[in-house]
Amino acid sequence: MALNGMLPTSDYAEDQPLYHFILTTHVVHRVLPIGAFISSAIPLASTFILRRAAVHPLTVLLLRSNSTGALVSLGLGGAMTLGRMWGRADIEWKDRSWRLLRNTGQAQLDDFSAAGLVAGALLGAAGRGPLPLWRGAVGGAGLGTLAGTVAFVVWKSTLGKKNEQ
Template sequence: MSRLWAHPSYAEDQPYAHAILATHVLFRGFQTGAIIGPIIGTGRHILLLRRSPSPSSIPPYMNTLLRSTGTGATIGTGVLAVGLIARMWGREEIEWKNRSWRLLENKGQLEVDTWSVAGVGAGAIALATSSWGREAGWRVQVGSCGMGATVGVLGYMIWRHGIKGGKWEDEAWS
């Protein structure tokens, strides 16, 4: 996602600073909620021994997991939208430009964005090609994308910090 934005040499020249920072923060809210939501939903499901209402073809455990992921992702996005407004209210334009420029300058941030957006796409495709994808409500649809984002971030962590040892190709010999 971050690779799609223009990235000039200097922060003062950063175009679309508000859009870059807002996109970053809202997507992080989506990801955070997608991680916290299923933890709360699964715990609630186990403690209360409830079954989520589901169409007949969606397995109950999958319905609970995806619905709670979708709810968490939606709430996380909303909470960080309010947080962004509270944090950046009244800030000068250069502060927006500097923060967004630093996001685009960070190689790790670019890589985690790439992996997580690929995960969102994989989650959407997985739901669309499943036998119960058309029956799914909005929370299951959002939850599928949220699960994909979570899997994408986990894939990034395994790749960069497990396989590559946290090193970048240009740092391999230093």
């Protein structure tokens, strides 16, 4: 079952329920992999390019950096949605939410990314080292959305095209 299948949708955009929640959640969910990419670049560059001696293992550095990046991404995603949709009529919110739920490619990407988020949160919490549980889980969730997005791109560029023919 697709993740989007769990969200209520209507036959017509005008009747779409939970439209503010759906659109805001979508934007935040799409910003998380970008934040994870940027947040991963910092400890990776410090370790491999600048060759600084790490006090903690690379996994701990990545989880710590990505937990901060995920929280910043949450705030930015909410602000981006608010800034873009400020003053818009409810029908515009409903239409965008409805189209997101009806877009097959977007639904597939969201499914991959959500699966990565859950797996990443569990793995991050388990392998957090000296970090608090929340930092491991949140950092892992951010990395998981990035891994899920990359997996979707790879799948779509290889297997996905074969299935469409």
